[in-house]
Amino acid sequence: MVLLQVKRGDENLFIYETSVDDDTTHVIRDITAIYNGRLKVYRVCSEIEELIEHGTMLPPEMVGLTDEQILELKLKDIWAEKCIPAGGFVTNKDPLGRRNGQQPQEKMREILKKAMEDAKSFIDKKLVAARQPLQLKNVSEALNLLRGAITIVYPMQLPPHDIIRMEFNNTEDLNGTQASREVIEPAKAQLWFAGKQILSEQKLHKYVGRNDKTKVVVKINKQGEGPPGREAVLTEDMRKRMMAEAYRRQEQLKKLEQDDDDEYLNSTWADSSSLKRKVHGMDNVRFRIGQ
Known part of the structure; x- marks a missing residue:
């Protein structure tokens, strides 16, 4: 039915x-x-x-x-x-x-x-x-x-x-x-x-x-009222879910963008102690704990 x-x-x-x-x-x-x-x-x-x-x-x-x-x-x-x-x-x-x-x-x-x-x-x-x-x-x-x-x-x-x-x-x-x-x-x-x-x-x-x-x-x-308005393509519940998903995606993109901006801090050229270690010949020194 x-x-x-x-x-x-x-x-x-x-x-x-x-x-x-x-x-x-x-x-x-x-x-x-x-x-x-x-x-x-x-x-x-x-x-x-x-x-x-x-x-x-x-x-x-x-x-x-x-x-x-x-x-x-x-x-x-x-x-x-x-x-x-x-x-x-x-x-x-x-x-x-x-x-x-x-x-x-x-x-x-x-x-x-x-x-x-x-x-x-x-x-x-x-x-x-x-x-x-x-x-x-x-x-x-x-x-x-x-x-x-x-x-x-x-x-x-x-x-x-x-x-x-x-x-x-x-x-x-x-x-x-x-x-x-x-x-x-x-x-x-x-x-x-x-x-x-x-x-x-x-x-x-x-x-x-x-x-x-x-x-x-x-x-x-x-009769006489004319055609009623058509149904919305998206229901109110669907619209809310899509807005929530869009907001979540936007926050993820912001976080990724922020992470990219700070990524250079892990590079050797951004290390403020890099020059000092080179002068003292300690640039490639690696320390092993326990030995």
């Missing part, structure tokens, strides 16, 4: 395993789904971090309002009494005014933290260095792990307007957010290899060759 090392720009994301005889339409669709799925996992984890600290989301009409404004407008969070974390809560007011301030108890917080840690490990970029492929089912497992932890802590579920619940139900609205710029719509996804776009409805071997036991770098982007 060929390994496709997927990048977005210069950032390593994951490795996708497939066959050179696979259809490029299927490959592009799968890689795009994994790419977007990883983003979803990280978005959910980011919101769970806020949930751990400040509880569930306030209704949209209350978000960002001060306590005085809420009283003045006679608004009430009807979900605060329904969606109470298991074991109760402690009050920890959200300075951003996004969440209701009902922080889960420490034991429940630990459950959520452990779930986040495990979920992130399923899709970690470190898997690239380990040459471990990532599949769509791994992304689903990460999301299911997070969903299960939320169910344990909030057996009555989260409010329908909570971003985490919306993410799980695929009803999230990312318009106007930074996340919307990161997500790639399947219909607009493009895959590139060696500066050449991999077109749909082709066989993968048309682009990467027929060697089914190799690893190549492909880059994903959106």
